[in-house]
Amino acid sequence: MISEKMVGLVKNSSVIRAMFEEGKRLAGIYGAENVFDFSLGNPSVEPPIEIKEAILQVINEENPNLVHGYMNNSGYEDVRANIAKSINQKFGTAFDENNIIMTVGAAGGLNVILKTLLDPGDEVITFAPFFGEYRNYVSNFDGKLVVVSPNTVNFQPNLTEFEQKLSSKTKAVLINTPNNPTGVVYSEQTIMELAEILNKKQKEYGTSIYLISDEPYRELAYDGVEVPYLTKYYQNTIVGYSFSKSLSLPGERIGYLVIPKEIDDFQDVYAASNVANRILGYVNAPSLIQRAVAKCLDAKVDIEIYNRNRELLYNSLISYGYQCVKPQGAFYLFVKTPDEDDKAFAQAAKEHNILIVAGSAFGCPGYCRIVYCVDYSMIERSLPGFKKLAEQYGL
Amino acid sequence: MISEKMVGLVKNSSVIRAMFEEGKRLAGIYGAENVFDFSLGNPSVEPPIEIKEAILQVINEENPNLVHGYMNNSGYEDVRANIAKSINQKFGTAFDENNIIMTVGAAGGLNVILKTLLDPGDEVITFAPFFGEYRNYVSNFDGKLVVVSPNTVNFQPNLTEFEQKLSSKTKAVLINTPNNPTGVVYSEQTIMELAEILNKKQKEYGTSIYLISDEPYRELAYDGVEVPYLTKYYQNTIVGYSFSKSLSLPGERIGYLVIPKEIDDFQDVYAASNVANRILGYVNAPSLIQRAVAKCLDAKVDIEIYNRNRELLYNSLISYGYQCVKPQGAFYLFVKTPDEDDKAFAQAAKEHNILIVAGSAFGCPGYCRIVYCVDYSMIERSLPGFKKLAEQYGL
Numbered sequence: 117m118i119s120e121k122m123v124g125l126v127k128n129s130s131v132i133r134a135m136f137e138e139g140k141r142l143a144g145i146y147g148a149e150n151v152f153d154f155s156l157g158n159p160s161v162e163p164p165i166e167i168k169e170a171i172l173q174v175i176n177e178e179n180p181n182l183v184h185g186y187m188n189n190s191g192y193e194d195v196r197a198n199i200a201k202s203i204n205q206k207f208g209t210a211f212d213e214n215n216i217i218m219t220v221g222a223a224g225g226l227n228v229i230l231k232t233l234l235d236p237g238d239e240v241i242t243f244a245p246f247f248g249e250y251r252n253y254v255s256n257f258d259g260k261l262v263v264v265s266p267n268t269v270n271f272q273p274n275l276t277e278f279e280q281k282l283s284s285k286t287k288a289v290l291i292n293t294p295n296n297p298t299g300v301v302y303s304e305q306t307i308m309e310l311a312e313i314l315n316k317k318q319k320e321y322g323t324s325i326y327l328i329s330d331e332p333y334r335e336l337a338y339d340g341v342e343v344p345y346l347t348k349y350y351q352n353t354i355v356g357y358s359f360s361k362s363l364s365l366p367g368e369r370i371g372y373l374v375i376p377k378e379i380d381d382f383q384d385v386y387a388a389s390n391v392a393n394r395i396l397g398y399v400n401a402p403s404l405i406q407r408a409v410a411k412c413l414d415a416k417v418d419i420e421i422y423n424r425n426r427e428l429l430y431n432s433l434i435s436y437g438y439q440c441v442k443p444q445g446a447f448y449l450f451v452k453t454p455d456e457d458d459k460a461f462a463q464a465a466k467e468h469n470i471l472i473v474a475g476s477a478f479g480c481p482g483y484c485r486i487v488y489c490v491d492y493s494m495i496e497r498s499l500p501g502f503k504k505l506a507e508q509y510g511l
Numbered sequence: 512m513i514s515e516k517m518v519g520l521v522k523n524s525s526v527i528r529a530m531f532e533e534g535k536r537l538a539g540i541y542g543a544e545n546v547f548d549f550s551l552g553n554p555s556v557e558p559p560i561e562i563k564e565a566i567l568q569v570i571n572e573e574n575p576n577l578v579h580g581y582m583n584n585s586g587y588e589d590v591r592a593n594i595a596k597s598i599n600q601k602f603g604t605a606f607d608e609n610n611i612i613m614t615v616g617a618a619g620g621l622n623v624i625l626k627t628l629l630d631p632g633d634e635v636i637t638f639a640p641f642f643g644e645y646r647n648y649v650s651n652f653d654g655k656l657v658v659v660s661p662n663t664v665n666f667q668p669n670l671t672e673f674e675q676k677l678s679s680k681t682k683a684v685l686i687n688t689p690n691n692p693t694g695v696v697y698s699e700q701t702i703m704e705l706a707e708i709l710n711k712k713q714k715e716y717g718t719s720i721y722l723i724s725d726e727p728y729r730e731l732a733y734d735g736v737e738v739p740y741l742t743k744y745y746q747n748t749i750v751g752y753s754f755s756k757s758l759s760l761p762g763e764r765i766g767y768l769v770i771p772k773e774i775d776d777f778q779d780v781y782a783a784s785n786v787a788n789r790i791l792g793y794v795n796a797p798s799l800i801q802r803a804v805a806k807c808l809d810a811k812v813d814i815e816i817y818n819r820n821r822e823l824l825y826n827s828l829i830s831y832g833y834q835c836v837k838p839q840g841a842f843y844l845f846v847k848t849p850d851e852d853d854k855a856f857a858q859a860a861k862e863h864n865i866l867i868v869a870g871s872a873f874g875c876p877g878y879c880r881i882v883y884c885v886d887y888s889m890i891e892r893s894l895p896g897f898k899k900l901a902e903q904y905g906l
Contacts, residue, residue: 117628119627119628126779129785156581162575163575163576167575172570175567180557181554184562185761186553220794223793224792232513232517233513235515235516256791364576364579366580367579367582367795369796369797388513391521391524396792397615397618397619397620398764398792399616400762400764401764402800403764
């Protein structure tokens with residue numbers, strides 16, 4: 117009796133559920149400390165202390181009807197103004213509160229902007245490997261996700277194929293840097309070339325093509341690498357941000373959209389995003405946590421903890437013979453599977469109590485995603501398993 | 512360049528915005544204390560003190576990665592178990608955590624269950640007058656909202672017309688009691704008749720027709736009136752609840768769905784709702800506030816404050832000659848407009864600095880909605896205006 121669209125989605129989700137149940141089953145047999153779950157991107161580093169202090173301050177000092185009440189669907193004006201100011205300071209932009217819409221995480225923000233932009237049949241281009249939920253978000257509004265195949269040399273986007281896949285139906289391009297699942301940061305060179313292609317194609321088709329930058333991992337960048345701020349490279353850029361990883365608050369569902377005045381049809385896009393936020397049932401981003409994050413815009417989780425994990429796991433896997441592009445951001449390794457069949461490899465890993473996700477889930481078979489937002493000691497305990505697995509495959 | 516669907520919605524929303532701006536303009540001329548805004552359902556009573564205490568307790572005593580982290584898309588298991596237990600105690604039901612899905616408010620819950628159930632073209636029946644957002648929620652999933660015309664005698668649903676409008680395409684019936692905008696509580700007799708009709712039609716068509724009960728106003732009931740718990744009257748009932756009004760937390764976006772085991776295709780509906788919660792971009796209901804409300808399930812705002820407002824406003828308007836069914840719940844009066852053109856009446860009210868919403872917005876022209884979740888003193892100050900307005904119309 118459920119919707120036809122949902123039938124397939126429920127089947128898929130029961131696969132994930134089965135994996136979760138399998139983890140519990142293994143923990144029951146071997147003990148939780150001997151099961152190594154690298155499958156879920158749930159931040160393991162504690163939120164910075166500033167968050168607790170900010171929540172206490174809001175609760176103790178502000179009017180409860182203000183703190184817990186309705187505000188404009190776009191969010192509190194002072195919160196949006198603070199966020200705009202903070203972005204301007206960091207990136208030399210010139211936003212104000214009328215460029216910001218507070219959203220229910222980045223997922224909420226992406227749904228809001230896709231609802232705003234997409235007519236049925238409109239195309240959204242993304243680059244494999246990509247976060248699998250993009251498929252669902254685009255499908256929510258009867259759009260068509262067009263996938264550019266992966267460039268497995270360095271996981272920078274394949275711009276030649278990108279140019280070929282752009283069409284008069286392309287409404288948006290959805291990118292994610294630092295990237296889930298590769299951890300790769302798109303270089304400034306890449307961004308500039310991408311922008312050039314987009315400008316050329318906009319002119320050719322006489323259309324507006326919006327670049328949507330999904331940025332939950334912006335603050336998780338290592339080795340001093342710079343993550344370019346995309347509104348500075350391409351005029352029709354919209355940014356979707358989340359505090360889920362930068363402040364370890366994924367359960368709170370708090371993020372924002374940046375909609376620059378310079379984009380085509382700014383007034384309509386901003387007004388429609390405000391309405392979409394309402395009618396999609398979000399109504400507004402959660403109120404208390406809006407007020408709290410606005411006080412913590414310079415706070416960050418201790419990313420050195422992730423960095424240590426990255427170094428240990430990357431160096432160990434390379435020394436065992438695995439191949440992997442060293443990630444400069446996020447908290448994922450995207451490793452070439454020694455078995456061509458990535459699902460078979462994930463299955464084989466499970467024999468060593470190692471849980472990982474096959475690359476197929478991200479549109480990139482022949483790879484697997486290993487999440488390192490986990491305890492350092494769990495990585496240490498898992499290494500003998502990874503080593504045996506490598507030997508098994510003759511690496 | 513925005514989606515065609517959104518163009519009309521943006522136009523509508525600019526009407527509301529214009530009203531808001533008008534309020535600000537009037538306040539600028541006459542002073543804020545001389546403008547009487549009865550247009551917005553933003554709870555004016557403070558959240559109970561238990562909420563502040565619960566938030567402090569969660570923040571000070573629980574693990575921050577648990578409090579702010581991801582959990583199952585349905586919500587924390589212990590939170591769901593507590594809520595199920597509390598419903599069981601109050602209504603003699605037999606739910607457990609596997610019947611509850613925590614949602615981003617009732618609006619989030621309605622979108623989740625409609626996404627779960629609706630194929631394009633499926634019909635959802637509701638009774639005028641109704642909360643205008645229902646139209647958008649159903650349209651989000653390409654469903655068709657079928658409206659039963661109002662029974663203006665007592666604003667109980669018109670069941671004769673309801674029976675005629677049920678069809679083999681009816682997937683769901685959406686009701687809201689205590690009702691926005693009338694404040695009327697559907698009687699047990701009404702509910703029993705409604706259930707009988709639904710059972711008959713399910714049999715006739717060989718279909719499942721889900722009754723979705725939107726219950727943000729459940730706890731706001733006066734005169735000791737009982738609000739029947741609908742799962743006890745009709746097997747295919749799904750409840751959408753919100754803490755927005757019961758605890759004055761509308762900005763926090765926290766509510767839940769109750770999906771009883773007894774409904775047709777329970778397993779699929781529950782699993783699909785869980786998935787819908789994720790792919791609609793909610794992911795999960797906000798985490799800290801989930802944990803906080805679970806500690807406050809017996810707390811309530813002081814509804815005597817709303818009750819005093821209700822008595823003052825109702826008695827005054829009646830004494831001036833207005834006609835209105837006395838509401839037993841929520842915080843709205845739905846008053847017959849002495850002008851047949853309800854929009855013209857709302858305009859005339861504005862001449863007295865009184866802001867109200869025309870009944871047309873709720874599918875019921877010839878009436879207007881007056882919100883009384885406002886300061887008692889504002890009601891007092893507004894009364895001379897309401898009186899003059901009545902005289903103007905010869906009441």
